[in-house]
Amino acid sequence: MKVALFSSRPQFGYWLALAWLALLAGAGLLAPLLPLPYAAANADLQHIATPPEWSAPSAHYLGTDSLGRDVLAGLLAGARRLLVLSLPAVVLATVAGALAGAAAGFWGNRGLRLPVAVAAAALAALWWGLELPLSSMPYWLLGIAIILSLVSWRLYRLAARWLSFALPLDSLVLGIVTLLGAVPRLILLLVLVAGPTPTQAQFLGVLILLAWPDAARLVRGQMLRVRVQPFVEAARASGLHAGRIWWRHALPHACRPLLAFAPLSLASLIALESALAFLGIGQGPDIVSWGSILASMRQDPTTWWVAAGPGVALLATLLALQAVAKARQLEVNN
Amino acid sequence: MLRWLIARLGRAAAAAWLIASLVFIASRLLPGSPEQQALAEAGDLSRPAAGVLSAANQAQNRLALRRRLGLELPLFYVTRSPGPPGRWQWHGTANQYHAWVVALLHGDWGHSYRDGQPVLALLRQALVYSLPLAGAAAGLAVGLALALALYLAQEPGGLLRQVVFTLLSALQVMPLFLLALGLLLLLANPDFINILPAAGQGPADATRWQLAGYWAARAALPLLSLVLAVLPELTLPLVALLRYETRAGYATTARAKGLTAMQILRRHALPNAVLPLLTTLADLLPTLAAGVVVVEVLFALPGNGRLLAEAAAAHDYPLVVGGVLLTAGARLLGLVLADVLYFLLDPRLRPAA
Amino acid sequence: MRYYWLGSLFALLVSACSTPAAKQASTPIHIRWARDPETLDPLALSNPSAIDAINLLHLALLQVDFQHNKYAPALAQDFPGVRYEGDSLTLLDYQLREAATWDNGEPVLATDVDFTLKLMHCPGLPNENSRAQYGFIRQVRIDPANPRRFTLVCRSRSAETASISGDFPVLPEAALDPAHTLRSLLLATLQDWPLSRSPAPAVAAVVRRYQQANLARQPHNLPGCGPYRLASWQTNQELHFQRKAHWWADKLPAAPIVLQARPQELVFSVLPDDAAAALALRRHDIDVYPQVPARIFQQLQASQAARQELVFYTHSSYDILTVGFNTRRAALRDRRTRQALSRLFDPVRLLAATQLGQGTRTVGLLPPSSSFYNDSLPLPAYAPAEALALLQQAGWQRGADGHWRQPGLATPLAVVLRYRAEEATFATTGLQFKSAAAQLGIPVTLLPAEGSVTTAALQAGDFDLYIRLIKGSPFGLNFATILHSEAIGSGNFTGFGRPDTDRLLVAISTEGNLARKRQLLRRFQAIIQEEMPVLPLFFLPYRLAATRQLQHIVPSGLKPGYAMTALAWPAAVPPASHP
16 A cells, blocks of 8 residues: 655645735735725725625725725735735744744753853843942943953853853743733733834734744744754764754754744734734724724624635635645655 | 752742732733722713812822722832932832732732732632633643544545645634634524523523533533634644654654554654644643633633733733733643653653753 | 534523523513623722612612603602802702611611711722712711701702712611711711821721621622612622512502612623624523614614514713814814814714714704703814815915925824724724825824723823713713813813813803803803814714513613613413413
8 A cells, every 4th residue: 555645746736825925915015006996994984884795886895894994905905914014923923933942942941051241241231221220330240241251261161160150041931931821911912012102113023022932832842852863962972062053953853843833823913913903002993904804893793794805815825825835845855 | 850840840930920020010000000990980971070070189089099909009129210310219018019929928819909809719710610611622622633633644635634624724714703703693593593502591490410401501602612713723733743754764664564654643653743732732721721701701701811801901900910820820830741741752852950 | 513413412401491481570681781790889889780780789869760861869758958058068958768768677867878978988998989979068967856857068059969969879877887986977077087197996997897798799798778689699690689578668659760670580691792692682591782782783673583572772872972182282272273173073974884873963062952952053064175274274284295284383283093992983983084184184193092091191191182982961061070171180181271161161060040051051062162172973872672572661861771670571471371
């Protein structure tokens, strides 16, 4: 019996996926130029939550949501926002999560030793940041840091033993992951966006901050396995620098599951955006994203057409990304 | 091993403490204080007797409330005075944080601002609903995810597998509130199929068994929502990992020994593929037990998520901090458990303490 | 599939014991609440659900008659007699009903009223809201000849003092202060007690007893003289109220509507989600669904099956959707600029779009049904041409870059509009304003935020325009709380206030002569339109859906939107309907 656990299928699906992604990118880039009867941010007060209509030339082809916004226009505006905000957020959150998780898994709590000088410098920086009294103290600390780093540079062997401390990286990363998970979302968001309205970049930062733990958890788990693999042990035995082993040998293997995982996190991110839109954080109703269209369903749950448009588009994007990821995985393997 | 475990648990306790302390301090620096929530909103015409509710008048009221809630003390041992020439001031032990810590060490988690009830009692009440639901949902979801992943990882072809895969992706795309609402509109709707209760209590004169039956039926919809919600993110990465493992060297060896595809998957690929997901699995139960607000709101369940979300919205700090402490503790415990499992599954994987 | 069968199995199990029985007088009436009352402390008055519940447990001197939307005597025999003393005090002579008793048969006396008012000023109790509301009552003078007669001395000359002085739950003195220790302290002494001074021993003892009673969760520790008692309370799920078998008002020969209590059992189901509540109504899990949102109301009315089993009511409320302008902002200091911006809101289409056209438009902060309504003023309407003209009059000039600039101002005209998120009506209004302003070249930033953040920003004056709901009532006309210059920093978010308008606002609240009051209020409404610190768009409607079998449904424009204690199932069930 021929065991075909996984064979490379005809490339049709792959090309279809690429075509959809290209279409999405095109729609996103050209959204402001398309001749649409309605703007995405305008409320059509005569048509609140109307189902799709095709009869009139300037009808709402995909219906309107409970605020009176045109779903089709919102879909295209949302495609643009997907390109400039959601996808970068997914990529950056995955990268950040992967790096944090991989470092935590690789070095654990004892593995990463830092020169004491770093601690002294960090303490000095903290001192300044908090504007603590005794303003000569940070200079002392900084001086100690410089002296220590000079000494440790000179006496490298000694420094490795005595002038360094272990950074509890694993506990730190897991602690932050737990913090982000355990604090009620509302409190977390109020803390993050307290004060003036977040700019686009700050909003991106909030999304990344809320989204990275999933990737970190996955990569940490994989890294625990990878770091005891023979090839890593061999690299260690050959005296390579730990950082180099981590970056060149361990990290690529630990990040394997991310290929399948990253497309999924796009959906989680859109759900997150939807929740934020519902709370009015980071975006008013005039900034339309797929998430905010889905959020407007909450006002009126029977308007299926509001969910259908972004839902189908999101599903297609997800499947396309998964198909591309699968093809990439095959490529990596072969 | 025992020393390692004790060290890990100690570290987890310290981390939970640190997290709760952070939330304790951060929550009190938020805009919109509890007194703003508790006092009737100013700028309202429904209380004509109040006269000109002047700012001074309101300040007096706020002060009385702050005093009653114990908020008039400084927040921490040191605080920074407001204003541009901010100076650090030392307050000694007469501060809110110290009072909280001392009470906590005596087993007193504080009292809710809104009704004066002990935080621990409120959390316990909510957990009576949340814990069984979360346990059942986590168990079902993990079981289903394993079965589905083994099924999906076998052969990429086959129409049915494609359909199941697409369905799982569709589930992942669907926001939880839509999923739960869809189920509600489908299965508890007199215009459609009306077979499951979604609100209310059991019949007043019911026997114990009838009541148990009622609650089982009542739990069906929330349970289904939760299982469907977490299923794709458990299954889909597992499928990818399984496929990856089956192409590893040992699988080829096993194949050469004449094992079937399913045997290879189950005996060799699965233990390895599950490893990276262990942390996620260990985190699943505490996450679900901490409550999924949307599901609890839709199905009118008095669970933990709703309790904490409402406390957060009302700036009920003692309850929020208590909830965070409990949730963080449970999650950190889950992580320690995951590490123990790593060790049990593969002794080489013993993580550093 | 497996769940389907599992589910239907359980459903069978359940339906076996809960076949929809015919309604009898004793069948509980299930009412939807959006949130748990959280605390049933009679002094706290913390949220609408709690106030509703407390009104079932306790009685006040005067209570709201939902049929006529006005106060009616409950514990009081009649409306109080009004006298004036000096130029700042109002004396109200009350007489309690002879028949009024506590559950143990003891009569309700003036000393109980005195004790209740004193409790509102005991430190350490959750009484801040009561204190703010009834702090104007300075003294209770008890008639030495008749323990049921007393005079409330009020520090107010407001014409409405009489009607609003009696709406607090009266609590029994005997239960909390059996030794009458508080009687020796005057109400005014307690009111003026400095926060820094430790309370008198008698006060401390009463406070301790009150706290020990844990009234927030166990209201049965302090039984009131109301018609119901709390039978059970599952937090965040259900509250069950049972009618007392022997209630004093049953013996009254002709009980007024505020002293009628028809339902034998009232069950409040806490269903936070609106869509789920609508389904529960359709499934007969609840019988009354007050405050139905517009869209859900529309869907229920559109459904043939729902129309057959439900009745629908709409009643204009006293809640006003209002836009406010920050008059302290340099760009908005000129009233013509504010007027111009106000012309860009479209109340007509917004009313149709968000409220199914069911609300009421208004010229000012008074409902058109009020006898003080200024009907000679034009209703606010969408008028972009007028807005353009007003902008130019205010000195704004449109530059080549499309921005409006005013000489002397560094920045061009741009507006930040704040409102509470999660509220679809606010969002739609914001979108409408934004697109109308965009046509004139005025950039608008919409800033929805969580409720507490928005309120904090409004109080700090960090906004240009806001949209919010101002809750009104028909009982008093006191606009000083939102427009007096002394209320800047608390209720007056707009920063509006001039000496002459302040005088007008005080005059409105104190004027007793109806004709003069009418004149003052008409002038007030004209000034609001002229100065435009706030733009009232329209009064929102209250919508109610209920099971068709239910009788005596009295819809109202006052919270909770219907008379709870009037509801009843049909009195006689025809025997044929019993199988």
